[in-house]
Amino acid sequence: xxxxxxxxxxxxxxxxxxxxxxxxxxxxxxxxxxxxxxxxxxxxxxxxxxxxxxxxxxxxxxxxxxxxxxxxxxxxxxxxxxxxxxxxxxxxxxxxxxxxxxxxxxxxxxxxxxxxxxxxxxxxxxxxxxxxxxxxxxxxxxxxxxxxxxxxxxxxxxxxxxxxxxxxxxxxxxxxxxxxxxxxxxxxxxxxxxxxxxxxxxxxxxxxxxxxxxxxxxxxxxxxxxxxxxxxxxxxxxxxxxxxxxxxxxxxxxxxxxxxxxxxxxxxxxxxxxxxxxxxxxxxxxxxxxxxxxxxxxxxxxxxxxxxxxxxxxxxxxxxxxxxxxxxxxxxxxxxxxxxxxxxxxxxxxxxxxxxxxxxxxxxxxxxxxxxxxxxxxxxxxxxxxxxxxxxxxxxxxxxxxxxxxxxxxxxxxxxxxxxxxxxxxxxxxxxxxxxxxxxxxxxxxxxxxxxxxxxxxxxxxxxxxxxxxxxxxxxxxxxxxxxxxxxxxxx
Ligand code: SIN
Numbered sequence: 001x002x003x004x005x006x007x008x009x010x011x012x013x014x015x016x017x018x019x020x021x022x023x024x025x026x027x028x029x030x031x032x033x034x035x036x037x038x039x040x041x042x043x044x045x046x047x048x049x050x051x052x053x054x055x056x057x058x059x060x061x062x063x064x065x066x067x068x069x070x071x072x073x074x075x076x077x078x079x080x081x082x083x084x085x086x087x088x089x090x091x092x093x094x095x096x097x098x099x100x101x102x103x104x105x106x107x108x109x110x111x112x113x114x115x116x117x118x119x120x121x122x123x124x125x126x127x128x129x130x131x132x133x134x135x136x137x138x139x140x141x142x143x144x145x146x147x148x149x150x151x152x153x154x155x156x157x158x159x160x161x162x163x164x165x166x167x168x169x170x171x172x173x174x175x176x177x178x179x180x181x182x183x184x185x186x187x188x189x190x191x192x193x194x195x196x197x198x199x200x201x202x203x204x205x206x207x208x209x210x211x212x213x214x215x216x217x218x219x220x221x222x223x224x225x226x227x228x229x230x231x232x233x234x235x236x237x238x239x240x241x242x243x244x245x246x247x248x249x250x251x252x253x254x255x256x257x258x259x260x261x262x263x264x265x266x267x268x269x270x271x272x273x274x275x276x277x278x279x280x281x282x283x284x285x286x287x288x289x290x291x292x293x294x295x296x297x298x299x300x301x302x303x304x305x306x307x308x309x310x311x312x313x314x315x316x317x318x319x320x321x322x323x324x325x326x327x328x329x330x331x332x333x334x335x336x337x338x339x340x341x342x343x344x345x346x347x348x349x350x351x352x353x354x355x356x357x358x359x360x361x362x363x364x365x366x367x368x369x370x371x372x373x374x375x376x377x378x379x380x381x382x383x384x385x386x387x388x389x390x391x392x393x394x395x396x397x398x399x400x401x402x403x404x405x406x407x408x409x410x411x412x413x414x415x416x417x418x419x420x421x422x423x424x425x426x427x428x429x430x431x432x433x434x435x436x437x438x439x440x441x442x443x444x445x446x447x448x449x450x451x452x453x454x455x456x457x458x459x460x461x462x463x464x465x466x467x468x469x470x471x472x473x474x475x476x477x478x479x480x481x482x483x484x485x486x487x488x489x490x491x492x
Contacts, residue, residue: 008332010097011105017098019199022052022219025065026212032057037192037221042108042340042374043330051195054220059187059229062216066158066185067235069213074155074183078133085129085180088208092122092173092201099200101332103168106194108339108374109294110331121170123456124472128177131477135182148488153481155183156261157237160230162251164242165342166297168194172201174460174471175240175263176215182480184238185214189226193342195219231255238480241265242299245420245465263469263479265461267394268299268422271415272451273437274315275408276308278427279449284318286451287400290425292326292378293452295338296398297346299466300423300445300454304384304391305402306411312404316365316382323366323400326378340374341397347374350397353390357381357401360388367398386414394420408437416442422462425451444470 011018020036021028030036035053040046073081092099100114109117140149161175168190176186190198202217220226227247230236231254238261241251245266255262272290274283291302307315329336341347351370358364362384367377376398384391384401391401405411415424425447426437438446444462447453454460459470469479 008101010101015098017095017102017200017203018049018196019203020049020051021199022054022058023199023202023206023215023217024058024062025069025216026206029058031055039106039193039196041105042342043332045373048105049196051199051219053222054218054226055222056225056229059218059220059226060233062187062218063158063229063233063235065213066187066216069185069211070155070157073185073211073214076183078135081181081183082129082132084209085125085132085177088205088210089122089125089129091204091207092118092125095200095204099169099197102200103194103197104331104339106196107165107168107342108331110336110339111334112337113294114331117167117170120454120456121167121173124170124173124177127456127472128181128477131178131474132181135477135481146489146491148491150486150488152484152486154484156480156482157184158235159184159186159238159240159480160189160236161186162189162227162230162239162241162243163191163198165191165193166294166299167242168197169201171242172198174476175242178471178477178480179238179240180210180214182477184480186216187230187236188215188217189230190217190219192219192221192223227251228254231260232257234258236260238263240469240479245467248467261479263471264467265299265469265471266422266465266467267420268301268462268466269303269392269394269418269420270300270423270425272302272305273405273411273415273424273426274305274307274311275426275428275430275433276310277429277433278311279429280311280314280318282449283315283427284322286425286427286447286449287319288322288451290447290451291400292323292338292398295341297342297396299394301396302400302425302451303394305400306405306414307402309404309406312402316380316402319400319402320366320380323378323380328371328375328378338378338398341376343374346396347376350376350395350399353388353393353395353397354379354381354399357384357388357390360385362388362390362401386417392418408433412437412440416440419465420462421464422466423447423453
């Protein structure tokens with residue numbers, strides 16, 4: 001079904017990476033019901049695949065297989081688990097072009113970015129292959145002479161990873177990497193928009209040599225039914241989710257049934273502040289990189305810009321010029337810089353936010369029009385105020401709303417006036433201000449004179465309604481481990 005023209009880069013029609021069945025207990029399987037769902041290219045509207053549409057019974061089988069595989073897998077030495085991850089890392093990089101092309105076809109993200117995502121996603125596997133060998137415990141000075149107190153860290157058990165369409169590859173590796181390193185089998189549930197990248201990654205995990213049952217991928221369009229099973233099945237000991245705050249809250253409520261541990265990476269409402277002492281050119285570069293990454297469809301994308309009155313005109317002019325120059329089109333043409341929105345719902349949301357802002361007094365400086373299909377012009381809105389929906393909710397699209405401010409205290413208050421707390425950004429050349437503002441912003445991640453903060457070596461995650469837990473970095477492994485305290489008595 002996949003329609004590959006000779007010009008399609010990196011992927012051939014009979015590539016072994018192109019898979020449409022799910023993977024359970026080391027076997028590629030159809031749904032017990034034999035049902036399938038279709039995957040559409042958001043840039044063209046073409047159906048590119050029919051994929052197995054699993055139900056509750058299929059997912060139970062995956063959980064059972066993972067549970068059975070757990071003891072032998074956790075008993076591998078750290079070095080053995082590390083070697084498996086390292087194999088997977090190497091294979092991912094070897095298939096960079098195929099993975100990038102597949103991703104562009106199913107999520108619309110332009111090739112330059114999907115190539116970047118393969119490298120970014122692989123970096124988590126490399127990082128956790130290294131961290132696998134450093135799951136250290138502690139020896140605690142005892143409270144009496146006849147005791148010895150020791151802390152060990154052990155694998156948490158079966159992990160369910162529910163991943164989003166906006167990073168079809170990297171959100172799998174950021175969750176599966178630490179789980180597999182810690183000795184936990186995983187069940188990946190990719191979104192119905194982008195199962196093909198997940199299945200290609202699963203194929204590479206199979207080739208890397210993970211034992212049957214250790215890596216499972218369940219494709220489905222029945223999100224509510226499968227989400228409930230992953231939350232309420234007592235053999236799942238940890239659920240990691242990236243997606244909307246509303247769904248995160250629902251999953252957390254469902255996980256309460258067995259007190260299943262959760263990591264949640266949820267929505268944001270990132271402010272981007274340009275102070276009057278900022279390097280304006282650098283601020284424009286940072287704002288472009290953050291706002292228009294994946295056409296505005298990341299949780300850490302700039303959602304609202306606050307620019308000091310004294311530099312407002314200069315910033316708006318330079319930023320608008322840069323936005324006007326963006327090339328929009330099918331991401332498979334590597335000269336394009338902005339792809340489509342993921343679906344009609346995403347496009348409608350952008351239009352709704354824009355209409356609301358215009359009705360409340362905002363003006364369009366650049367763009368503002370829907371293009372063919374799911375494409376939308378990169379847009380700059382000025383005269384924006386905090387009464388507009390676009391400054392209060394995640395727009396998840398290529399629209400940059402700009403507001404003015406006059407004092408540091410005022411802009412900190414505006415930036416923090418949201419239930420979300422994922423990422424924030426600001427530009428200033430004053431070192432004291434940099435510390436002051438960084439400490440005052442109520443966010444899990446702050447970019448200071450920097451628009452891109454994501455890396456495998458630093459902790460990614462939010463506070464308030466943006467979630468809980470951290471992914472990547474030395475902290476990322478802790479969420480997949482249980483701490484056990486051993487008290488040795490009778491020592492003479
Ligand atoms: C996300 O949008 O969910 C992840 C973004 C990132 O890892 O930079």
